[in-house]
Amino acid sequence: MIKRLRYFFLLAIAIIVVVSISFGLMGKLSAQQPSISHPLSALTEAEITTAVSVVKREKTLSEMAVFPLIALQEPDKEEVLNFTPGKVFKRQAFLVIYERSQNKTFEGVVDLTSKTLNSWKEIASVQPALVSSEYELATQVVKDDLRWQAAMRRRGINDFERVKISWWTPGILSEQEEKTGYRLCRGLFYYKGERWNYYGSPIEGVIATVNLNSGKIASLIDTQKVPFSQDNWNYDVKSLSKLIPPLKSLKILQPNGKSFQLNDNQISWQGWNFRYLMHPRSGLILYQVTHKYSGNVRPVLYRASLSEMVIPYGDPQPTWSFRNAFDVGEYNLGLLANKMELGKEIPENGLLLDAIFADEQGEPYKIPGVIGIYERDNGMLWKHYEYNTQRNDVHRNQELVMTMTVAIDNYDYTLNWIFRQDGTLEVQNELTGIVLAQGTAAEKQSSESSYGQLIAKNIIGVNHQHFFNYRLDFDVDGKANSVMEMNVNALPMDDKNPLGNAMVMIEKPLAKETVAVRDLDMKHSREWMIVSADKKNTLGAAPGYMLMPEGNSTFFPVEGSKIRERAEFATHHVWVTKYKPSELYAGGDYPNQTQAGEGLPKYIADDESLLGEDIVLWYTMGVTHIPRSEDWPVMPVHRVGFKLIPRGFFSRNPAVNLPE
Template identity: 35%
Template sequence: MTTVADPTADRNRLVHEIDRPADHPLRRLTAAEMTSAREVLERAGMVTADTRFVYVGLHEPDKSDVRAYQRDPAHHIDRRCRMYLLDQATGQGSRVVISLDDRSIVSNTAVDPVRDGQVSLLDEEFEIADKLVAADESWCAALRRRGIDPAKVRGVPLSAGHFGFTDEIGKRMARVVGFCQEDEKDLPWAHPIDGLVAYVDLTARTVQKIVDDADLPVPAERGEWDAEPHASPRRNTLKPLEITQPEGPSFTVDDDVLTWENWSVRIGFDGREGLTLHEVSYLDNGRRRPVLYRASVAEMVVFYADPSPSRFYQNYFDTGEYMFCRYTNSLKLGCDCLGEIHYLDATIADDHGRPCTIDNAICIHEEDYGLLWKHNDMFNGMSESRRSRRLVISFFTTIGNYDYGFYWYLYLDGTIELEAKATGVVFTSALPDGDSAYANELAPGLGAPFHQHMFCARLDMAVDGDANAVDELDAARVPMGPDNPYGNAFTRTATRLYRESDGQRTGDASIGRVWRISNPDKRNRLGNPVGYVLHSQNAPLMLADENSSTHRRANFATKHLWVTRYDPEERYPAGEYVYQNHGHAGLPTWVTADRDIDGQDIVLWHTFGLTHFPRPEDWPVMPMDYTGFTLKADGFFDRNPTLDVPPNGRSCHG
């Protein structure tokens, strides 16, 4: 969910300088290019006082063009920008592609609000909704009846979802709930005004209706982390912990290309997906071998379990509905990042299509990660230890009450890991009678509904090349019999996924289910196809009923894995236009083509997440919670690729 927020606050600054032209076709969109794209629209008469820029990003070229460029850098690729526009006067959205080379409009496609849904919400619309509700007499009367001063209420505009309400079809809607704030230091999330919600038509700029379902007492206890009863003397037992690299870091960053040990990765940043990784490869015996062509978190949704009339609609696609990477934090050394840090700024566009820079948006550093390998041998006297370390590429974004961190880890042994971190403040409710079937009590009279955070990673695989296949691997018991007389045997089964109808899978921790991505055309020294294995956490999938709106709209979250044939237009698992989309967009529609995925250019879509039953320890600020997945080399190398890692030198005393 989100609140009224200003993406041009002091964490951002307007960019005026002219950037040098892009060279690599996947290089991040520059401020000058964003400005140029806006100028193209202005000259075409497509920018009026009512035009708002919902999204501005690099329109990435087809992979075949990028491959041609890799073979011959003289190969020309038209540099393009993709935009979502909104006419606030009519509510009409559109998708525009601009040629930055020709300074021309390549395409301009209207978004049908009934068929497609709506383009994403704007910060300005949060402000509009808040002001409309604050001025509505029915809303104010409901507050006064509860003994609440309307001036102390902070409206929180939320996405409307899609529930088939006839009076909302084709309209650009939002829902607004309220929280009390007694003074400027008070934490509004501590005082939810439950049982009351306003439905707002953002285009007509009217409050369509007020749902006043239940008159629940507003929890009174303050919620700041340092306010009573939470306040206590700060502990003084933690001694300084310094992380130093006297000779500097082991990585280099050159024009967004990060090189560390044997890894190479091009770093990108997008206003919708946030941090993106491109052309991830590993240098093995002098040969650079690709692993991933592109990786990102392409969607996330948070849906809540409270079925009450004032809360049933709570499901928020923070990526597709809110473009939540607009709220990326400017990171601070010693607070958010520790050690020898290299920062990268990120350039995004504001609601008027003007470039803004988020300082220190991306953090890059190394971390010690314990032992890499160790052995003391009783026969040959070997006594060796090697320490592991990992490279961390991360960013943090705040979307209303929750804060999310996304951390990509690269390890010395070829492992890739993504860890998503959730912290911040849980979305609260009034709970005067203590725990309910759908919420837990956090503080006296204060509840938090059960909910799920579901993420979907888009993994465009390139394991030693673009032709890849997927096998589902399961541990299997072997019955006792002539070949297993004592019953100790167990084995592993492999099931090849041949078509997209086969490639919709659920995890199973009871049999250690993993998925192996291999290249049938490349063999290791043992004669087996080289590969990587996707290890999932096998967390619960979507718990909403299969007939629900949430199930239809977030259908990607019904499977842990989807495998599709590569298509450059298939970017987002819940579809391109998520806001008020009626459902089944994205993955469930694409896979009806049932394309061949065996030994083809394929994309893996991996669902992972958190099922959160809030607890008192999550209040007033939630300790970090973690989820993610791992990609491990499996026959990709001929032997342990870290045999050349030296002892730890001066740090090892023995």
């Protein structure tokens, strides 16, 4: 009897221990899983795995099939706007599948709850973004080619392992390349030698084009023999003989902690509230941006993202004229985001966040510290000094910055979303990295290098431009919005304006999509405003948010040029469209080897009304880069951006009642 009791006692203890361990383990596992509390929560690793397994179960894929893109299928806008915590919502994944053996592209949508394939279709005659295995394939194809080996030997290079290849999408295609429809990439060559900064030694005059479907060289250009730079252009501390004395330490401290709150992918700070996602193509996207003031929560933007980029180079030689990169759609900019460090890309008071992506095989992986968020001081917010009383009122400008950095071959970009206490949302892009160098025999600037500038011995920096297009889905005080163009005019001298100093601001509604294709005009200080179509402020005017441009440029490729036809979005600064959920990319869904007129030109072809509608404003900003010696061997940061500023949205300066 005692033995039996002892047996049951020990058994009960064992059961309790096992159950306790199980519950503890379950708790650990559940704690490790990201919460899916909202329709716009990021895809989890488990959801990516589910999506890929459903596609493989339902469709017979070859061994050469790859997944260039796996992302959250954005839920219906109405569903998101009407969502309340605890409410059931759809979870879907969007996948792009490329079959290289068939040269076919497919799109699929997977229901992650029911684990079913909701949609599957072939997208004819398109090429998705390049994937890393194709770089490896193309490299092997080229280095095994006898013609390429001969071209290297002509330049005194016998050790082919010392040659680094940078792979680009083909850019501008020849007529023959367009007819075949094959998937292509083009290789640029650099002599690496013993140095890590091989961009300083371009092997000029040789370009290889690889047919990725056949795994063979499609064409090889081997023109003039040009000496490549033998200088060491490494720029780390170890490679520099003389260093500038360091400044004294500058510390940024927040002894009372951070002022922003983070819950899942939702952030709130100083009246602002928004969600964010890291998208494999567009990078950092903001959703449901609202502002709370005097107890009222008011929508400003539903979705804001970088839509596309294009970088046209200005040298007509056949080894250069094809170079017109669409960095977002041709390379999946979001996947090129890199890990940041506190005290480097962002200050030490910041917070680094992770992101989940999928590789080309559909395997999920995490990039740690790929998103940065921090608060910073940026000078004065407002001030007035009263001479009579010697009263001095001043408030510092504290900002919240959300940022990501990407390395796209030689160039580096930082994309910043900046929230201010006066209700302003600013976009600021930072350009840095290494100028795309051209080899030359020249050691002095001459007319022979008129398409660029000699920035070092044997190195030309080719003239080029960087254009960024942002898609801004405004919901100012609701979805019913209109767009106004504001022009300032000087009035002629007459009886009413005897001194000729009068000026007026004229507001004009842009009623249709084709009318709303606009450009900057410094003569009239032109700006644009998105206003509520059904609400008024206390002064009887429509509340709005104004697009305030900063530095910009015109697109220099001339009428009739192929890059102008492919990148038509860059030929105008402002486009406005009626909201359609499928219209996300200014250069079209598949800019790699695309035809002319994709993206925004097609979106406005139906010329829909923009009065009192759910509208999207697309803003294009550009930088014209004429390189200089100070840009070499690595560029100082150049900044370009724009602001979204409240205009009649608040009844007064919303930063007046900030405590000192």
